[in-house]
Amino acid sequence: MILIVAEKRSVAHAIAKFLGGRYKLEKIQGVAAYRFNYGGREAVALGLSGHLMDFDFTARQNVWTWIPPEELFASQPLIVYRPETMKYIRALRTLAARAHEVYLALDADVEGEAIAYEAALLVRLVNPRAKIYRVRFNAVTQREITNAFRNPTHINLRMVEKVFTRMQVDLTLGAVFTRFITLAVRHSLDRGQFLSYGPCQTPVLGIVVTRELQRRNFKPEKYYVVKALVEIGGHRIEMSADVRFKTRKEAEEAAATINRGVVKAAVYRPHHVNPPVPLETVELERRASRWLGINSKRTLDIAEELYRAGYISYPRTETTIYPPTLDLREVLQELASGHLGSYADELMRRGFRPTRGDSDDRAHLPIYPTRAATKGEVAKAFGKLAPQAWAIYDFVVRHFLATLSPPAVVEKQKIIVSFGKLEMEAEGQLVVDEGYWRIYPWERQSSKPLPRVSPGDPARAVKVDVVERETEPPPQMTESELLALMKKYGIGTDATMQDHIHTNVRRGYMKITKGKCIPTDLGIALATSLFQFAPQLIEPTVRAKIEKALNSIVTDGTPPARLIYEIKKEFEEYYKALKARKEEIKKALETALNSSRNSQRG
DNA sequence: GCAAGGTC
Incomplete structure (x- = not known):
């Protein structure tokens, strides 16, 4: 039996279609798998849900008050199964036990490489003899998939090392500084509340607070x-x-x-x-925030649902070029029966030429509508969110039509x-x-x-x-502008940028009101403390610096252990600088916590 | 209870 492992269900489905033509959908341990005939042999394509594994500290180290945070610098996180993906792990084990060949058909990026490695580890545990291959395709199309399976390769371990190093570094830095600031003010926090630090979330806060302070310090002339x-x-x-x-x-x-x-x-x-050029994730989020009044997290959540319901293509993409394999006329044909049908008809009659951006993530297409929908059916599927879901669907349709329209x-x-x-x-x-x-x-x-x-x-x-x-102060930071700055500084990925903004909202560091990012007293106090005593932790360039170092694992073969050692050593210095000012930081954060508590009561 | 990255 041939086992094919994909990063998500939709890709497993597509592979079964392209390689087998006919297929049968089965449930293995509650996970969808597509069984088909591949050149006379039995094949099964299984779709995962991203990573199977993660890093964590030991149980003892995970009791925040038992060890000083800095002890985490001296220890190495362990690789563990992700509890949320246990059913995928079980399905993979079940199928792998009977497989003679395993094709790791994960996305063609470093994350895909790491997930491929995680899957390979599991396969090896239950089946030491299976042949394991890695297949890489730049788009989920008949041609690319067929080609990829004709030319199987092997896992690129450097890419895997890069991802695993990032996981360990981010967890260690995040845990150390999160615990430090939380423990500094633990008596002023509500039950279950904590303050957090992260190499993506915190620079985002820094950007927003910097703008707010510029506004406050502005002297009009x-x-x-x-x-x-x-x-x-x-x-x-x-x-x-x-x-x-x-x-x-x-x-x-x-x-x-x-x-x-x-x-x-x-x-x-x-x-x-x-x-405009074809739509990618961050641009969808920026435009929805600016024009539809829907924040970036909500936008991506809704886009995800629209995708799962078959209304739009995969919403997490950096690609702004329609590939030649995407039949634009076919999309127009579909839209012809929708709410902007006469415009779609007109484009088909008059002819069209698509705009073209300059970015191709080599894994996904731009976001475009895949089905003509009515307001009624979207309303039924989305309940309370119906107006926003329709607004986003309508926007995706209009954006698509715009990319085929004359200037x-x-x-x-x-x-x-x-x-x-x-x-x-x-x-x-x-x-x-x-x-x-x-x-x-x-x-x-x-x-x-x-x-x-x-x-x-x-x-x-x-x-x-x-x-x-x-003269006027700089304007309040809009969420749209923030997303653009995050992209410029390389903070987060297309799929995670909105998360980093939202984390700051959840922690009570900022609010998003009418598309504007407004830091709270707490957010300002935290950012100001960091800017004062350890600016390297909050500068907008932190992430890009770490990312660059990580890339040297792939490009120069830098040993991960050395990199981890160096990064930890550097951040240990920042930690010492903060610890020396613990009392001042504590006071600033407590003042902010108390003032927000009072203003909530009042 | 920490992060960021996949994915649902």
Whole structure:
């Protein structure tokens, strides 16, 4: 018997379809498995649910008050089965016992490699003789899958080592600092409450708190601008000078010189606004937060459900290029019977060309709709979340249609009038062609046209004003902006970024209100303490530094043990720095905890 | 009870 192990059920299903054509769905220990005939031999494809194993400390070490947190630096976490995946472990064992060959068809990334290794460990325990192969495919398509199985390879141990090293490092750092800050204030915490540190979650907090402190420390400064109502060829145009004057006096002196002038430039230039590129996870989350008012965690949860119900493709992806194997016309055909059917029809009639991003994770497709749905059926499936689920489904459909639509065309307009020393400007625009905005209203722009004038036309100021303004603090951090910054700094992955934000919410470090991230007193106190005494723990670049070191395991063959030793040594220094200031940190955190408690009561 | 990463 041939056993095929995939990372998730949908891939196991696809493999059975592509290699066998006909298949039979079975339940092994409660887990779906697809039985089929592969070149005259019996084959079974089993889908897992991500990792089978994890790392943990010993039972004694897991009693937080029994050992000082720093003791964890000196010990090595043990590899253990994940209790949540026991049924997959049992199913794998059952099937592996009878297998002659095992094909590890996990995703083609480092996590997939590690999961493949975990599966191989289990196979070996029950079946020392089975031949074990690793197959790699860059997309779940007939061609890629068939090819992969024709060219089986072996597990890349360096990739496995990278992942296992990351697991140990993250657990150790997380546990040490989590316990330290929790134990420092344990008498001020509610039952079951704890404070946490993590190399992804904490830099996220740092980014949000830094912005909040910039806002609080911001000193607004007054400045003055000159505005004028200018008459050109019978048209009256609001114009302003692109100069900030420090004092009213300077501005008034400049304003006094404005009287008669001449058009220096008049530009009316067509400008294409391109439709968005195919949708990936983080962009879905950003746009849902900004335009639909749904936070990133909720968005991914709903997208997951829409995927499981067959309405959209796999929602965890970094790919922004439709592969040639995806039949876009077929998708349009399906959508033709849906709520935007006439637009889909129109695209098919007129022809279309998809936009194309620059990212391909070589494992998943962009997010696109897979079925035409009605509001009613989504409502039935989602209950209380129906309005949000429909909003996200509708968004995915519109985004998909937009990527096949023509650009919008806007005429950008600019008039510059020279009044001797000072120049006045006006900008406007005229929508020439709505293009993809017809089905993508969130990016729609309106016309604010300027009249047609020509360089050399005489101009006359009808009215001149000096307006007092104030410089403004940076805006509150939006969740959308935060996600973009996390991506820029390499904090988390497409599938986990929203988790790291949400962890900060769960810990009471920040709130998300109307798409804005607002740190609490507790969040500010924790971040400020870390910035003061161990900034290396909270800088936005922490994660990327660790990630880079981990990558050297794969690229240079750096021994994991050495890397773990070095990282621990470095973070032990930060730990000492924090411990030396324990009393100050304790006081800052307790003040914040008490103030939030009082404000809750009040 | 700690993390981050898969996945449901």
